[in-house]
Amino acid sequence: MAGRGRGRGRGQMTFNLEDVGIGRGDSLPPTTFKPSPLFPPMPVQPVPLQTGEEVEYMLALKQELRAATKTLPFYIRRAAPKRDVDRYSDKYQSGEPKDSTIEWSPDWSRLPKELCIKVRENRGKRPTPQVKRTKKPLVGKEEILIKLETLEKKEEAVNSEEEQDEEKKKTNEEEEQADEEDYEEDFEEDTDYIMSYFDNGEEFGGDSDDNMDEATY
Amino acid sequence: MTAQEVRLCGLLLQEHFGEVVERIGTHLLRGGAQNLRTIANETNTPLDLVKKSLCVLVQHGACEFGSGRRGPGSPVEYRASCERVLRVLRYPRYIYTAKTLYGDTGELIVEEVLQRGHMTMSNTVKTVADRLTHNMEEGRSMEYSEVVSAFSKLVETHFLQRCPPVAEMGTAATSTNPATPGTPAASASTAPPTAESNPDCYKLPHVTLIGRGKRRRSSDDSEEQRGGKKAKMDSESCGDEGIYWQVNFERFHQHFRDQAIISAVASKLDQTSSEIVRTMLRMSEVTTTQTAAYTQPLSANEIFRSLPPNYSISRPILDQYLSLLVDDPMEFVGKSGDSGGGMYVVNLQRALANLARATLESVVQERFGSRSARIFRLLLRKRHLEQKQVEDFAMIPAKEAKDMLYTLLSENLVQLQEIPKTPDHAPSRTFYLYTVNQLPTARLLLQHCYKTVANLIERRLFETKENKRLLEKSQRIEAILASLQASGAEPEQLTEVEEMITAPERQQLEALRHHINKLDSTENQVDETVFLLESYIFSTKTK
Numbered sequence: 108m109a110g111r112g113r114g115r116g117r118g119q120m121t122f123n124l125e126d127v128g129i130g131r132g133d134s135l136p137p138t139t140f141k142p143s144p145l146f147p148p149m150p151v152q153p154v155p156l157q158t159g160e161e162v163e164y165m166l167a168l169k170q171e172l173r174a175a176t177k178t179l180p181f182y183i184r185r186a187a188p189k190r191d192v193d194r195y196s197d198k199y200q201s202g203e204p205k206d207s208t209i210e211w212s213p214d215w216s217r218l219p220k221e222l223c224i225k226v227r228e229n230r231g232k233r234p235t236p237q238v239k240r241t242k243k244p245l246v247g248k249e250e251i252l253i254k255l256e257t258l259e260k261k262e263e264a265v266n267s268e269e270e271q272d273e274e275k276k277k278t279n280e281e282e283e284q285a286d287e288e289d290y291e292e293d294f295e296e297d298t299d300y301i302m303s304y305f306d307n308g309e310e311f312g313g314d315s316d317d318n319m320d321e322a323t324y
Numbered sequence: 325m326t327a328q329e330v331r332l333c334g335l336l337l338q339e340h341f342g343e344v345v346e347r348i349g350t351h352l353l354r355g356g357a358q359n360l361r362t363i364a365n366e367t368n369t370p371l372d373l374v375k376k377s378l379c380v381l382v383q384h385g386a387c388e389f390g391s392g393r394r395g396p397g398s399p400v401e402y403r404a405s406c407e408r409v410l411r412v413l414r415y416p417r418y419i420y421t422a423k424t425l426y427g428d429t430g431e432l433i434v435e436e437v438l439q440r441g442h443m444t445m446s447n448t449v450k451t452v453a454d455r456l457t458h459n460m461e462e463g464r465s466m467e468y469s470e471v472v473s474a475f476s477k478l479v480e481t482h483f484l485q486r487c488p489p490v491a492e493m494g495t496a497a498t499s500t501n502p503a504t505p506g507t508p509a510a511s512a513s514t515a516p517p518t519a520e521s522n523p524d525c526y527k528l529p530h531v532t533l534i535g536r537g538k539r540r541r542s543s544d545d546s547e548e549q550r551g552g553k554k555a556k557m558d559s560e561s562c563g564d565e566g567i568y569w570q571v572n573f574e575r576f577h578q579h580f581r582d583q584a585i586i587s588a589v590a591s592k593l594d595q596t597s598s599e600i601v602r603t604m605l606r607m608s609e610v611t612t613t614q615t616a617a618y619t620q621p622l623s624a625n626e627i628f629r630s631l632p633p634n635y636s637i638s639r640p641i642l643d644q645y646l647s648l649l650v651d652d653p654m655e656f657v658g659k660s661g662d663s664g665g666g667m668y669v670v671n672l673q674r675a676l677a678n679l680a681r682a683t684l685e686s687v688v689q690e691r692f693g694s695r696s697a698r699i700f701r702l703l704l705r706k707r708h709l710e711q712k713q714v715e716d717f718a719m720i721p722a723k724e725a726k727d728m729l730y731t732l733l734s735e736n737l738v739q740l741q742e743i744p745k746t747p748d749h750a751p752s753r754t755f756y757l758y759t760v761n762q763l764p765t766a767r768l769l770l771q772h773c774y775k776t777v778a779n780l781i782e783r784r785l786f787e788t789k790e791n792k793r794l795l796e797k798s799q800r801i802e803a804i805l806a807s808l809q810a811s812g813a814e815p816e817q818l819t820e821v822e823e824m825i826t827a828p829e830r831q832q833l834e835a836l837r838h839h840i841n842k843l844d845s846t847e848n849q850v851d852e853t854v855f856l857l858e859s860y861i862f863s864t865k866t867k
Contacts, residue, residue, distance in 0.1 A: 121751050154690055156845055161420065166845045168416040172439070176340045179439060181380045183342045185373065207372045213379050216566070217490045219389050219400045221360055222382075224375045 180210035325353055325406050328774040333409040335781045340412060341380055344369065348377040352387065352404035359392060359399040378402060384441035385570060411573055413777065413851050418576050422483070429474040432456065434483070434571060442487045442568040445475060445529060476528055482575045482610075485525050487568040529567050574614050581859055585675045588682075589649075589656055597645055599635050601656065603627055604670050615863070617673040623664025654678050673863050680766050680860035683853060687769060688737060695720055696728045700737065700760060708741060708757040729758060737765055763864055770857040777850050784843045791836050798833055801825060 156162075176182060186206045208227035215223055330353050338346040351367050352358065358366075364374045381387035386408045392398030415438050423431035432452045437443055443451075449471045456466040478484045582605045590598035607630055608619035628642055637645075646668055649657040655674050661667035681704065689697035699718050703709060709717065715725040732738040743755040788795065804821055825833070 151691065151693065156842065157849060162845055162848070165416040165420050165848050166841060168419055169844050169848065172415055172419075172435075173339060175439065181341055181383070181441075183344045183373065183376050183380060185344060206370055209376050209379060213383055214566070214568070217487075217568075218379060218382060221400060222375045222379055224372060224379070 326771055326774075328771050328778065329406050329410070330354055332413075332774045332778040332781075333406055335778055335785075336409055336412045337386075339781070341377075344373050345377040345380055348374060349381060349386065349404055349409065352381075352402060353406055353409075357390075357393070357401040357403045359401050361399070363402070384408075410774075410854075413847065414855065416848060417580070417851070418571065418573075421576060421579060422478070426474055426477060429456065429471055430478060433471070433475055433478060437484065437569060437571050442570040444565065444568055445472075448569065449475060479526055479528055479569075482526055482572055484569050485572040486527075487570050577855070577859065578609075578614060580855060581672070581676065584679055584856065585656060585670070585672075588654070588675070588679060592654060593648065593652065596635065596637065597649055599632065600627065600642070600645055600649070601670065603630050603632070604657070604668065606630075608670070612672075617863075618658065618669040618671045621660045621667040621669050624666045624668065625664050627668070628665075676856075676860045676863050677762070679856055681762060683856055684762070684765055684769060688732070692728065692731060695724070696732060699725065699728055700732065703738060703758055703760040704762065708759045710755065710757055714758060733758075736768060763861070766857050766860055770854065770861065773850055773854045773857065777847055777854070780843050780847050780850070784840055787836060787839055787843075791832065794829060794833060794836070797829075798825060 205227065207225060209224045210227055212226045330350055333353055334346050334350040337349045341349075347367050347369065348363060351363060355366075360371070360374065360378070363369075363378075364371045367374070369377075378387060378389075381402075381404065382389065385405075387402050387404045389400050389402050392401045418438065419431055419435050422434035426433075429452065432455055433448055436448055436451050436455075449468055452471050453466045453468055456471070457464075460466065475484070582602075585605070586598050586602045589601045604619065604622055604627060607622060607626065611620045624643060624646060627646075628639055631637070631642075643666070646657065646659075646666065650659050650668070655671055655678070658669050658671050659666060660669050685697055685701055685704075688700045695718070699714060699720070702714065702717050706713075706717070711726065711729070714729065715722050718725060720728070729738065733740065737760070739759050739761065741757045741759050742749070743757060744750075745753040745755065801821060801824055805818060808817060808821065
């Protein structure tokens with residue numbers, strides 16, 4: 108009983124096929140085995156676009172608007188990710204947008220207070236980065252450093268370059284000159300490298316002048 | 325907020341405001357009202373970027389904020405508006421309309437206000453005057469007063485409106501000042517104030533702006549700095565701080581709708597009838613509300629008096645034209661009374677419905693052929709028809725009619741309605757009727773249009789990305805050429821630089837430009853259909 112009628116002509120259905128419109132002997136389109144193609148061939152070509160002065164003017168407007176919005180401050184770009192080391196040019200290249208500042212100043216009275224964010228101020232050139240410093244601990248640090256220095260000179264086992272960097276970061280323009288005088292270190296004395304091991308290559312090649320017949324490698 | 329709308333909004337936000345704003349915007353559109361922390365956590369964006377994006381969205385009116393759902397103490401919630409973002413697609417049309425109505429000055433004013441979201445009047449006037457001066461010849465500059473007059477004309481005809489005042493949040497409960505009756509009312513009401521609720525919506529501020537546009541010289545940095553300082557001082561002295569102006573989109577839409585009706589009348593009847601309808605619409609511009617089904621009744625005498633002087637038709641001829649318009653099956657104009665020589669109205673809602681129906685019919689015709697369009701029109705008129713009746717009325721052989729009906733059915737343009745004869749719904753004893761419902765079909769087509777525009781934008785982005793290297797190269801060469809020309813180089817140097825782009829590359833660039841132009845202008849054209857369908861659907865909603 109089950110399976111009766113299977114394979115013989117079309118299957119039995121609960122409704123009358125005549126009513127839906129498929130008459131006797133009509134062949135149905137072939138069954139599909141895969142999803143319909145992504146870009147099916149179009150039976151009719153679309154109507155060509157409108158042309159005219161108005162259309163071209165609006166086209167030009169659209170393209171100009173698109174280009175203009177990229178230059179406005181409303182176009183938000185993510186700040187470039189921080190590179191591994193701070194570079195010298197960071198001081199001078201301040202054109203990159205930062206996440207924590209906003210490029211334009213909206214009317215804060217029309218916005219909820221929680222959206223308030225610092226407005227980025229494009230001041231004039233500031234070659235030296237503004238740095239907060241307090242005098243007291245600095246003086247304390249200087250004393251300690253001078254003490255350390257004397258100890259270092261006695262022992263000859265110090266890394267003076269660290270000190271120089273710290274000082275430069277913490278001083279102002281005026282103080283820099285004063286500090287520089289305090290440090291009259293000899294480069295050779297305070298490095299980690301033991302000088303006797305280092306051969307700076309001045310002696311090399313001095314012998315080759317005598318024997319020009321032999322090839323030098 | 326359907327998936328297609330959200331996708332299109334995302335693409336538009338990305339193009340105009342960048343990826344960060346796009347992410348925040350689509351998240352808000354999908355998720356409804358949310359507060360700041362939720363947005364930051366769910367989109368994995370740093371809080372500062374979220375704040376910046378929300379500022380941008382609020383500035384452009386795409387996002388509104390209000391006190392939270394749990395009462396005045398809860399954090400502020402933000403809601404994005406899909407409709408407003410979709411308006412971005414129509415910006416070129418708004419700007420072009422302003423140009424046709426108010427010239428270059430009006431065009432620039434509308435462009436500036438659209439780009440910045442909302443601006444104060446003084447700011448707008450200064451920027452526009454500077455831009456106009458920049459385009460003029462040397463030695464001439466634009467007076468502020470001309471720009472102010474164009475601005476006031478735009479405000480008088482309601483194309484620009486004041487931004488609605490911001491409702492106080494959270495402070496009303498703790499405010500000790502009882503003399504501000506506005507604030508408690510605002511915090512109690514849940515709906516944000518619209519622009520129209522402000523009675524001063526279209527009132528110009530009393531600010532006297534005297535001056536001329538400044539020409540910006542790119543070579544003179546010191547002058548620019550000084551000019552910049554002067555501008556800062558000037559803006560502080562203007563008295564209209566806090567009064568921001570935005571573009572009134574509804575008024576522009578009214579204008580587009582009127583234009584569509586007039587051109588439909590012109591193409592169906594003739595030029596004179598379209599002039600009559602244009603006069604009628606112009607007379608009822610200010611008296612008709614935005615959602616009215618028909619304009620205020622106008623007597624034939626008034627119409628006769630207000631006709632444009634170059635259209636001198638005699639009174640009996642006008643009456644004939646009016647009766648022709650009333651009898652037309654399109655029902656653009658209706659007669660509502662006999663006093664004053666006949667009272668006539670323009671049936672706005674019916675006109676929009678007819679325009680939408682014509683759009684649907686034309687879509688079916690272009691996609692499936694004129695015979696399918698005949699079946700579609702038949703079903704629209706006769707509502708419900710059986711298979712056999714369709715074949716008879718459309719005069720199409722049975723097999724082909726069946727084929728076409730099934731194609732339309734598979735595209736959801738036609739629906740099948742079952743009417744059972746017996747309570748057990750036996751298929752052999754049920755009527756199956758084909759029917760077309762105009763409103764759901766219009767909605768379906770509208771979603772198709774959104775999908776189309778989104779696909780167009782994506783294709784354009786893809787084409788640009790494919791040829792990025794070539795585009796950058798051509799831009800660099802143009803920059804080199806421009807700088808060479810500015811510094812006065814010989815023609816041989818110029819040709820040498822031009823030859824850096826080879827001929828096949830030039831062809832490729834040409835083809836790319838052609839494609840992008842085509843895609844862009846297609847977007848504009850699809851937007852016209854979107855406008856028609858949106859207006860129709862909106863007019864049926866407010867019944």
